Amino acid sequence: MSQQTIPMPENLRxxxxxxxxxxxxxxxxxxxxVNNTVFFRYFESARIVYLEKIQFVDLNQNGGLxxxxxxxxxxxxxxxxxxxxxxxxxxxxxxxxxxxxxxxKIYSTQQQAVAAVGTADMVIFDYRQNRKAxxxxxxxxxxxxxxxxxx
Amino acid sequence: MSQQTIPMPENLRxxxxxxxxxxxxxxxxxxxxVNNTVFFRYFESARIVYLEKIQFVDLNQNGGLxxxxxxxxxxxxxxxxxxxxxxxxxxxxxxxxxxxxxxxKIYSTQQQAVAAVGTADMVIFDYRQNRKAxxxxxxxxxxxxxxxxxx
Amino acid sequence: MSQQTIPMPENLRxxxxxxxxxxxxxxxxxxxxVNNTVFFRYFESARIVYLEKIQFVDLNQNGGLxxxxxxxxxxxxxxxxxxxxxxxxxxxxxxxxxxxxxxxKIYSTQQQAVAAVGTADMVIFDYRQNRKAxxxxxxxxxxxxxxxxxx
Amino acid sequence: MSQQTIPMPENLRxxxxxxxxxxxxxxxxxxxxVNNTVFFRYFESARIVYLEKIQFVDLNQNGGLxxxxxxxxxxxxxxxxxxxxxxxxxxxxxxxxxxxxxxxKIYSTQQQAVAAVGTADMVIFDYRQNRKAxxxxxxxxxxxxxxxxxx
Numbered sequence: 233m234s235q236q237t238i239p240m241p242e243n244l245r246x247x248x249x250x251x252x253x254x255x256x257x258x259x260x261x262x263x264x265x266v267n268n269t270v271f272f273r274y275f276e277s278a279r280i281v282y283l284e285k286i287q288f289v290d291l292n293q294n295g296g297l298x299x300x301x302x303x304x305x306x307x308x309x310x311x312x313x314x315x316x317x318x319x320x321x322x323x324x325x326x327x328x329x330x331x332x333x334x335x336x337k338i339y340s341t342q343q344q345a346v347a348a349v350g351t352a353d354m355v356i357f358d359y360r361q362n363r364k365a366x367x368x369x370x371x372x373x374x375x376x377x378x379x380x381x382x383x
Numbered sequence: 384m385s386q387q388t389i390p391m392p393e394n395l396r397x398x399x400x401x402x403x404x405x406x407x408x409x410x411x412x413x414x415x416x417v418n419n420t421v422f423f424r425y426f427e428s429a430r431i432v433y434l435e436k437i438q439f440v441d442l443n444q445n446g447g448l449x450x451x452x453x454x455x456x457x458x459x460x461x462x463x464x465x466x467x468x469x470x471x472x473x474x475x476x477x478x479x480x481x482x483x484x485x486x487x488k489i490y491s492t493q494q495q496a497v498a499a500v501g502t503a504d505m506v507i508f509d510y511r512q513n514r515k516a517x518x519x520x521x522x523x524x525x526x527x528x529x530x531x532x533x534x
Numbered sequence: 535m536s537q538q539t540i541p542m543p544e545n546l547r548x549x550x551x552x553x554x555x556x557x558x559x560x561x562x563x564x565x566x567x568v569n570n571t572v573f574f575r576y577f578e579s580a581r582i583v584y585l586e587k588i589q590f591v592d593l594n595q596n597g598g599l600x601x602x603x604x605x606x607x608x609x610x611x612x613x614x615x616x617x618x619x620x621x622x623x624x625x626x627x628x629x630x631x632x633x634x635x636x637x638x639k640i641y642s643t644q645q646q647a648v649a650a651v652g653t654a655d656m657v658i659f660d661y662r663q664n665r666k667a668x669x670x671x672x673x674x675x676x677x678x679x680x681x682x683x684x685x
Numbered sequence: 686m687s688q689q690t691i692p693m694p695e696n697l698r699x700x701x702x703x704x705x706x707x708x709x710x711x712x713x714x715x716x717x718x719v720n721n722t723v724f725f726r727y728f729e730s731a732r733i734v735y736l737e738k739i740q741f742v743d744l745n746q747n748g749g750l751x752x753x754x755x756x757x758x759x760x761x762x763x764x765x766x767x768x769x770x771x772x773x774x775x776x777x778x779x780x781x782x783x784x785x786x787x788x789x790k791i792y793s794t795q796q797q798a799v800a801a802v803g804t805a806d807m808v809i810f811d812y813r814q815n816r817k818a819x820x821x822x823x824x825x826x827x828x829x830x831x832x833x834x835x836x
Binding site for chain 4: 559560562563564566569571616
């Protein structure tokens with residue numbers, strides 16, 4: 233079982249985490265387009281890969297700190313339909329005192345165009361003290377390393 | 384905010400657990416019917432209420448034992464569409480050595496007819512020893528009590 | 535089958551469309567909270583009821599015009615868990631040349647607090663000419679009537 | 686963007702339609718396993734590819750005939766978790782007067798084992814006359830050709 237190699241589009245050049253997903257027929261709704269909630273599922277899947285890259289998944293490795301989704305948005309540019317293979321990119325755009333903000337982008341290989349862009353606020357949560365926490369310096373360093381730039 | 388009282392249909396008379404769900408528009412697929420996977424979500428939601436009734440949700444209360452879905456099936460009788468309010472019933476049909484078997488039924492109040500029937504095998508799992516276990520007598524007793532009959 | 539009457543919270547007083555949804559167990563993800571994509575499903579379900587109220591569902595009634603979701607966002611305030619009954623409100627906050635903007639709000643009756651707020655841009659699309667269109671005066675009038683105020 | 690080539694497991698040798706899916710994190714439920722409804726989504730996606738192979742998707746090509754899911758079942762053998770890449774196979778096991786019956790199988794490449802098997806009854810429906818229809822000879826022939834055997 234092999235899948236074809238898809239050339240990386242220019243649109244996703246600066247995204248450290250990129251995943252490839254085959255659109256499933258059942259993700260379309262009664263308007264025969266991929267339902268809007270599924271775009272957020274695609275975004276989430278790219279975020280998870282990004283979190284793995286910056287090693288911010290395991291609470292124990294991070295002193296009980298983990299990310300909570302505080303806000304997310306999506307701008308729908310082109311409808312998606314089955315069949316299609318999409319690429320979803322995730323990157324950090326901004327570091328704040330209590331969170332990092334991510335850019336998300338969905339690229340349709342069938343349409344050879346960007347189908348949607350979005351953002352997600354990843355709030356730092358202290359699961360031991362059950363409250364928001366400051367963005368730790370160690371995480372800042374790992375994000376800078378993964379992104380290849382300082383913030 | 385009040386919802387209308389729906390008379391209990393004869394079809395669900397012998398079901399100890401019945402839930403009421405408003406079909407959501409986004410549960411329909413490109414064929415403009417509620418997608419088949421959603422029927423299994425409805426079944427699951429009724430099973431959860433049934434498990435609460437027989438107090439088989441909390442592992443600690445049951446010596447580390449809990450249910451695992453071993454098999455499930457659905458016969459699709461009528462397509463569901465938005466808008467509709469459905470009733471979903473769950474009952475136990477059979478006790479076996481290592482599981483109990485449930486009947487599931489979806490009733491469409493808009494169509495005033497049964498839309499689907501199904502079954503689910505709830506296998507007893509010992510989470511401490513990580514293997515299947517025998518159906519405990521205490522659970523047999525609670526199921527008999529909830530069902531109002533012996534097996 | 536009856537459901538309890540839920541008093542309308544002050545938080546949703548100005549929302550012309552309000553729906554009641556029972557959170558389903560299977561809507562929770564591995565973090566044991568209702569998954570973020572499900573919040574957008576709840577929003578969508580409230581929007582559909584609103585669109586029915588302003589009679590903007592049937593393309594034939596509207597000269598081939600219908601709504602397209604151009605942008606949506608959600609601010610997550612409190613996590614939702616099963617069991618809970620939520621109320622979801624939808625209203626129009628702003629009319630623009632080519633769209634109307636909606637406010638969305640999710641209220642948890644278990645927590646007696648707002649769990650999330652959001653917005654959605656409903657872009658007017660001309661399905662016959664396959665392009666964006668201007669917000670028709672007839673729709674402005676119906677929105678004003680449903681909202682009980684002029685924009 | 687390339688994905689690794691996955692060797693075809695012996696388990697799926699006789700399946701004419703096989704799809705490859707990356708399990709998404711958000712498909713896990715509160716028990717931290719891929720939710721049972723998602724297995725049916727995977728099955729559906731493999732069926733769609735199979736229907737394309739036997740050219741039974743376009744109603745116009747088939748005299749107004751199309752498939753309706755009459756029954757489906759799944760036996761859960763091993764839980765699936767993120768991350769994993771699965772292969773899902775679909776084949777026809779039996780032709781009946783008014784339907785064809787399919788076998789479905791999910792193979793976990795991470796576990797190198799079959800995670801689930803299932804079946805689906807694809808009932809022939811005449812969308813012009815709005816009733817069940819007989820399995821057409823042309824479809825029998827195309828199924829036999831795709832399967833490489835007579836039934």
